[in-house]
Amino acid sequence: MSQAMLDLLWRSFWETIIMTGFSGLISLVAGLPLALILILTDRGGLAENLWINRSLGAVINGFRSVPFIILLVALIPVTRFIVGTSLGTWASIVPLSIAATPYYARIAEVSLREVDRGLIEAARSMGATRWTIVREVLVPEALPSLVAGFTVTLVTLVGASAMAGAIGAGGLGDLAIRYGYQRFQTEIMLAVVAILIVLVSGVQWIGDRLVERLDHRIVKR
Amino acid sequence: MNTQAINILAHAVAQAQPKAASGDIVVKLTDVRRSFGETPAIDSVSLSVMRGEILGIIGRSGAGKSTLIRCLNGLERPDSGSVQVEGVEITALDERRLQPVRRRIGMVFQHFNLLSAKTVEDNIALPLKIEGQSRAQRRKRVAELLELVGLSDKAKNYPAQLSGGQKQRVGIARALAAKPSLLLSDEATSALDPETTRAILALLKDINRQLGLTILLITHEMEVIRRVADRVIVLDRGRIVEEGPVWQVFANPAADTTKSMLQVLIPELPPVLRERLDPATGDDAVVRVRLSGDAARRPFFAGLAEATGIGVRLLHGGIDTVQDEPVGTLFLGLPARDRAALEKAVQYLNANADHVEVLGYVSGDA
């Protein structure tokens, strides 16, 4: 493989890291609060408000039902407004984040819902405020599961970022499509796939170790 | 149990609550009802809990015990009726204004409800954090509580690393952390083995004695009531069917629910004797005698022999101590050949015991 090719791989690798990392971070920061709102406003929740709950749920479902490639194109004006351009790696972070946020919100919602109701009741019986219950009970108790869900989101983003090549974002997936698939350079395609496997396995491994460290529900030796 | 730790706590509690006159009412429920759908879970319940007492509430599963206890800290809202805690009508308070009331009420749960992500010390410190205490204050108080429940060496452990009994000790320490004036216990020992149950109940009794803490304890086991409660309320299908000092209810249960729930603790005629029982005649009459209080303190057998000239045999049963009062059921064998003497003996028993019943007659070696 030529030096130019290696440079290209290296650059694409970083583009993938940037796209996945930043949109992952944004989906975490935006998705978790959305998940909390879904849980708190649901029937029997700590701040029951079915109107907010159903509206937010509908919006999230709306975003989640649009195929990513369509979202990518449909969001071009929004992207241009936020980033100043609709092309390139940084521009792709906007549609990636907007797709990943509702995705993570739903995953986090499931994690938060699984927190034992008895624990919330115990905190209420101590006279805890809603905010204290969120901070001291809901989030810490769901944390291992929230981290596991975030790992899934990151891995999904690695895959989705390949499609961002359509708006010139680059990245490993795009490289594989352009050189490997369209120009029949099998060698490049294999190299990209190998890197992606290592990347995905690495993310999953770190996620799993983190969950293990955070989970105190089982006795460790 | 460390006496010094208890003294420190007792001092702190005494400071927190100026010693109230005895007969002071901590909780007062008037005509409380709560239904889920058509069927009432609690139905016109009125009761008072006095400062410093341990009130036991017993009933079968589904009797409405949990619903009742949850009405006391506003976790459950009654459909009608009044709930007063330390003079405050809590049914009138919204969630936010309930919070300060709840901080004065500790609660212990059947399944402990400890936070799995927090260490033992952080679990116990949570009510203090909620109260807004500083880290230093919390640390000091948690150390006292750990000593009180005998878990000082487990401070840094996570709940998953503890046994059931240890978890409940943490639950109790957490419930006591904010120096509550009332402790609610919902089946606190129901998930524990008998030995651990006894240890936890002894801890609750100690806390009640040393700190003068008022405890409302819910259970479906008479044994729990017998060991710790001063007064008992029997709940059946949401209604109070019996109420009184524990030893009196044990000695003379009035409601059917109470009687059947007491069955496990009250001795029955052994099958060998029951099978040989003849309803009409025999050498010996088998008599069941229930005794309690002063009647059980008198030299009963000697009195019987003196009054009737009859020698009595103890076939089965005995005297138990409930709340420092003797309570018991005896099965006696009385010679039945001389009917007149037997009649006199039964009369004597009737005059000196709570309840007497001739069950039948046996012949030969009874």
Ligand SMILES: Nc1ncnc2c1ncn2[C@@H]1O[C@H](COP(=O)(O)OP(=O)(O)O)[C@@H](O)[C@H]1O
């Ligand atoms: N949240 C609820 N929704 C519907 N029914 C309930 C609820 N809580 C309790 N009940 C019903 O009320 C009755 C009393 O329940 P509970 O107070 O838990 O009884 P106990 O604690 O004595 O076992 C039961 O029939 C139960 O099914």
Ligand SMILES: [Mg+2]
């Ligand atoms: Mg119950």
